[in-house]
Amino acid sequence: MAMAESFEGFDAADFQAFLPNKWASNLFNMERMKVRSKMVALGTFLEPHLLALRPFSWEVTPFSPTILNGKRVSDMVLYFTRTADQARAVAPLLDSKISLPDQISNPGEHYQHVTLGVKIDADTVEAGLMVHSTAWLDVMNLLNRTKTPDEAQEFSHMIRVLPHPISIVIAPGVEISSGDFLPSHLKSLEEAILNNQFLIRFGKSYLASDKAISSAAFNTTMKDLLTSLVHIWEFIAWRPASNYLAADDTNAPVVTSDGSLVQFSTGAKVRIVGGLFDGRVGIVTDIDAKGSCKVLVGRVTVRTDLRSLQAV
Numbered sequence: 001m002a003m004a005e006s007f008e009g010f011d012a013a014d015f016q017a018f019l020p021n022k023w024a025s026n027l028f029n030m031e032r033m034k035v036r037s038k039m040v041a042l043g044t045f046l047e048p049h050l051l052a053l054r055p056f057s058w059e060v061t062p063f064s065p066t067i068l069n070g071k072r073v074s075d076m077v078l079y080f081t082r083t084a085d086q087a088r089a090v091a092p093l094l095d096s097k098i099s100l101p102d103q104i105s106n107p108g109e110h111y112q113h114v115t116l117g118v119k120i121d122a123d124t125v126e127a128g129l130m131v132h133s134t135a136w137l138d139v140m141n142l143l144n145r146t147k148t149p150d151e152a153q154e155f156s157h158m159i160r161v162l163p164h165p166i167s168i169v170i171a172p173g174v175e176i177s178s179g180d181f182l183p184s185h186l187k188s189l190e191e192a193i194l195n196n197q198f199l200i201r202f203g204k205s206y207l208a209s210d211k212a213i214s215s216a217a218f219n220t221t222m223k224d225l226l227t228s229l230v231h232i233w234e235f236i237a238w239r240p241a242s243n244y245l246a247a248d249d250t251n252a253p254v255v256t257s258d259g260s261l262v263q264f265s266t267g268a269k270v271r272i273v274g275g276l277f278d279g280r281v282g283i284v285t286d287i288d289a290k291g292s293c294k295v296l297v298g299r300v301t302v303r304t305d306l307r308s309l310q311a312v
Helices: 012-016 026-051 084-097 100-104 136-145 149-160 184-195 217-228 230-236
Strands: 057-060 076-081 115-120 124-132 167-171 174-177 199-207 269-272 281-287 292-297 300-305 309-311
Touching (some): 012 026, 115 217, 124 217
Antiparallel strands (some): 167 174, 167 199, 269 309
């Protein structure tokens, strides 16, 4: 990223740049460009502190309406996430498992990876670890990892003992304070992920009127918050050294519990065996002549084959 002036806080004009009547208009690009400059300045301050802990790349989302933001700018996000090489490495795994429409419903990079960062819209500033419910590789890595009681306990303990109190968005409109986070909340999170699109956030939300965001002191506040969440990022993020996606079982039996052969058809209720959605139940929506099929799990269409299904 290019060098930037020092970040001195957000003011009322920054929030007004994201009023709904301005989202799709290029007439307000200058207003949003000024906000982007502040976000770049904040990112420049945070960069050495976060990169000292692990490799990250970082970016700020565009200030003008483009095809990548649905031709509207309702918010702006500064985000730290996988490096470019790491992002390219995970793409084939997603391509093999998730139908393309489910991958590109939110094409921005910050929708596809777990991130650390800051988001501003017309009303609030949100900050912390953020991962959209459509970032399938990372959210399913978390959910599969915490299916075991030990891992679920470890993760919830990591949240409860964070040095800075935060809140966790586990479903649309539902937040849990970090001190109250329990393994049982992971089940609620999974249910919400499979049936809604929303931003999962481990962090803080500030109203536009909050004085904490209006000065250069916000730099240090964000440094303390984001660096404290790096180990949570590492717990969630899929990578070869932290792979909790069950390997495909090509020998999975296509049989019922009594041993009889299953002739799956469209509309059948099935359980997926192996892969990102291992153990989840869905409905068969399509089968081709080669035995490949599509299964609707919640609102997500998963690509698999008949031998990776079990009757329910």
